[in-house]
Amino acid sequence: MSEPLLEIKDVRVEFEVRDGIIRAVDGVSYTVNRGETIGVIGESGCGKSITAKAAMQMLPKPGKITQGEILYYRRDKFDPSRPTQLVNITKLDPDGELIRQIRGGEFAMIFQEPMSSLTPVYTTGTLISEALFLHRKIPVTVGDQMSQKIMQYRPVTKEEAREISIEMLQKVGIPKPHERVDAYPHQLSGGQRQRVMIAIALSCQPFMLIADEPTTALDVSIEAQILDLMRELQESVDMSIMFITHNLGVVAEMAKEIVVMYMGKQVESAETVSLFYEPKHPYTRALLQAIPKIGRRSGERLASIKGMVPDPFHLPPGCVFHPRCPSFMPGKCDRIVPTWKEAEPGHWVRCLLYEDV
Amino acid sequence: MEEPQVTETGPEPQPQAQKQELSQAYWSLVWWKFKKNKLAIVGAILIFLFYFVCGLFAEFFSPYLVNYQSDHLESRPQPIVFKTPEGKFTLRPHVYGTVAELDLVQRKRTWTVDKTQIYPISFFVKGQPYKLLGLIPMNIHLFGINAEKYPEATVFLFGTDRLGRDLFSRIIYGGRLSLLLGLIGQALTLVLGMVMGAISGYYGGAVDILVQRLTEFVGAFPDIPLFMALAAAIPVTWSPILVYFMLTLILVFIRWGGLARQVRGLILSLREREYVLAAKSAGASDWRIMSRHLLPGTMSHVIVIATLMIPGMILSETALSWLGLGLRPPLTSWGVLLQEVSAVRVIRFAPWMLIPVPFIILAVLAFNMLGDGLRDAMDPYGGR
Amino acid sequence: MAERIATKSENIILDVKGMKKYFPIQKGLLRQVVGYVKAVDDVSFFLRQGETLGLVGESGCGKTTVSRTIIRLYEPTAGTAYFQTSLFSADGKPEMVNIFDLDKEQMKRIRREVAMIFQDPINSLNPRMSIFDIVSEPMVIHGVSAGPEMEETVVTLLERVGLRKEHIRRYPHEFSGGQRQRIGIARALSMNPKIIFCDEPVSALDVSIQAQTLNLLQDLQADFDLSYVFVAHDLSVVQHISNRVAVMYVGKIAELAYSDALYNDPLHPYTEALMSAVPKPDPKYQSERLIMQGDVADPSNPPPGCYFHPRCRYAVDKCRTETPEFRELKPEHFVACHRAEELKLKGV
Ligand SMILES: Nc1ncnc2c1ncn2[C@@H]1O[C@H](COP(=O)(O)OP(=O)(O)OP(=O)(O)O)[C@@H](O)[C@H]1O
Ligand SMILES: Nc1ncnc2c1ncn2[C@@H]1O[C@H](COP(=O)(O)OP(=O)(O)O)[C@@H](O)[C@H]1O
Ligand code: SF4
Ligand code: SF4
């Protein structure tokens, strides 16, 4: 049974810059279910990261959510018996108390660049402990009332934080965690740094992990380790993952469901197998054909998408993909804006090929 | 071979073709960002005014010549009022007159404001003759008192000093030397710093070690004592102009190290950029790499650093001259003006002699505001 | 063996033997040398005219250093690199000259015939130079062309790589990543080189742009009979574009073979592990990953014996003490592993 954790509904994010307004995200809706992985793919600049940042209320300036809502089905972290609370993230103050509890404590994020996302002056132990002090509590039994244990929570102590840090480092596969807990980020390799990032993100046992291209900067060998690690951890703590990437291979392995984005809009979303085996949107099809596949004979020409991503200030009319679309229908695609339609059960697409117009 | 469904077309369509003037994009972006920073604009305007008024046309903007000694010794500032001698309001500025009194404490004549006398200020009046820009003989001043109508009247807006010289005029003149020293000194520092920094960063090895130790050596000395030692070594017999240039050189010598280090750092990071390697792999000479690929890349940074360093230059001159080690009369700079305030007696009996201080502060602030604005604007891609 | 695209010619145009590049590690005020990073340690390979040699390996294994040392952006520590050129021969016939023996003046001349394409489409173009200045720079340096003629050449080059005439006065930041990479390619082509060293030319590009760029590189190769040394860490890209592939590990070549042979029947355990780690864009594919434990060895302090032994599942005692020799086990299939004959390894 899939139960929603985060519902992104018709969200629009705009940036006001010198040359006008960039609509970085335009009417995106998807749902992240509890314990499942959703993959978000698309070309650079199509709005994948901005959507994720909007969900954390962490939009860079001058970005603003100008439409839609992001609903978070919030469970009490320590007391699952309490009723689920519905939080509209778009309505929260970006510097408020609640969003800060959610950020880091309940949603955690791993960034693309492992080099610059760790503060260089702290040891890995300190970095993990800091997150623990903020967001993790230790249960203590304060009494027994009619065989019903009364639990309370207290903050972690320094010693416990160090122990948990070492345990986390071990979990993410860092050799000699007892020594590495006192290492500074620059003393670690790129892959190790990324693993420390993951350790920080996971140390607070979040409900959702937003992984924004967590392996793009890494070698395949380390990428493989990290993907395995994330899956293992997901199973053990029932965590949802929003996996942002432009690597189709990675997303095929990780995600249960995939959202394809192009120029701020989602163009297709479906279960992974259905998306890879029966892609509907011409953009998705083109993407799948454009990747060289390992094991396939070499020397062939690759199918590529003609042209390039349009200028955000001069978006083409009608379907934004039409100047590059191999199935372009003159008179239709350049006039009518396609809508978000369920072409098959669970398979949504935004393309006039699947609309009667 | 499977037939690809999507095939590539050759040249990409260019949707951005409408964008005009693209080649100017960097500077227009810098300008756009700079314009948004109000403080920086204010700083730029102030600096322009300072150099325009003090640097170029001091003679015109000041009512008196710099070393003109009136017989009004230590006259109080004469306030501007907007009323006629009959007491009616007018838009034309007037000044109160002054009157001599015998000060029994100091046992001398002092000049205070006499509210019964009111004189109109005239604009573009004939006054003491001078040469505009050192070339064109003129006697028109921006403002003053019509000497033919009111021969006894004076216009000492900021009062006079012990020798009866108009402080307002002297501040304008003093700005010329102080600000010019800042500019010339900084230009020389820039050249020296960039050359040394570039050599050190580009060639590395022994040259680098040598230059670096040298900058550390110079930088390790405390500034003021070093100034003092060097300035004290300037022979007293030298002409004031020679002293001025020596002082500039001393300041340059003490300050180039910081800039050289910054340039070295920039060059070191630029040197590893792939475009530099690309030029090398195409066979470019050291000179070409330096002049086409490395130094231009440091320019925006260097301009900012240099702007932010000018106030230090001006303040150093002021400090040195105030200590009596820098410029000496008859040269007039802001430091020289302040030197006259070193005695407690002056502060007590002629506090208006401190009026140069706010001008120095203003000039320093203006450079800092401009420098900060430039720094933000020069990086339009915001660290991307 | 799977069918392979035959190399156009048997003419060897670059022959590298025993190349080493050690970077000194300096410490202290006077920068004493306290050790060496053995970035490239005894590498040998050759390149035929018109073929593409792929170079793969984890980051830091020395791929970039190999190409930069051959074109003497770095001074080699040891070895030879014979390059076929007629620049120095009296009768205009091609002869093999050792690039590592050339003096400064000769080196400058030879730079016309070897060009380079860089990884980072942002950093490899000087942001303060117009596209014209960037593409024409090699011609200016070598004084081969000037004025309107040069402008014409630049326009032709730009059009060849899929850019347009009006782009000539623009600046790099006005272009997308894929377009910038095309500018870099135009610059590399400007002197009619024989070999182009492509250092991760598509690693920073999106899938669709990557495909365009790879196709362009293949077209240019066919048109101008270019030879490529193609560095990448994406194994599928390398397989796609290369005739032969070399797998590097900590400064040494572990295995070198025709790409289909290498991908289908690898002989080196490292190749096998690397290949199994590649995520396949197929959700039904059941991957059996051979996770390599630990990190790449430190090139300044490599382990004794076979550098790969701490991570190798097949390591035996001999591996921990003896360095395996780089040998030709099958025709044109080179490998450096003690157990290459006996192991049955899985390809993709
Ligand atoms: N701070 C900002 N100011 C203005 N525009 C921005 C800003 N941040 C992002 N954008 C714009 O928003 C759009 C979406 O950006 P986003 O970072 O979400 O892309 P992405 O899909 O994550 O790409 P990548 O794969 O490169 O990470 C882009 O057009 C980008 O130029
Ligand atoms: N200029 C240099 N100085 C010192 N060490 C270097 C330098 N360039 C590369 N190295 C080292 O040499 C090794 C190989 O680097 P490189 O060839 O860039 O690897 P790759 O291209 O395979 O990622 C790495 O350990 C790297 O740290
Ligand atoms: S709507 Fe038309 S142009 Fe857009 S993707 Fe569908 S077929 Fe292509
Ligand atoms: S030599 Fe030994 S350790 Fe090295 S790859 Fe072969 S089997 Fe593994």
Ligand SMILES: [Mg+2]
């Ligand atoms: Mg992103």
Ligand SMILES: [Mg+2]
């Ligand atoms: Mg590299």
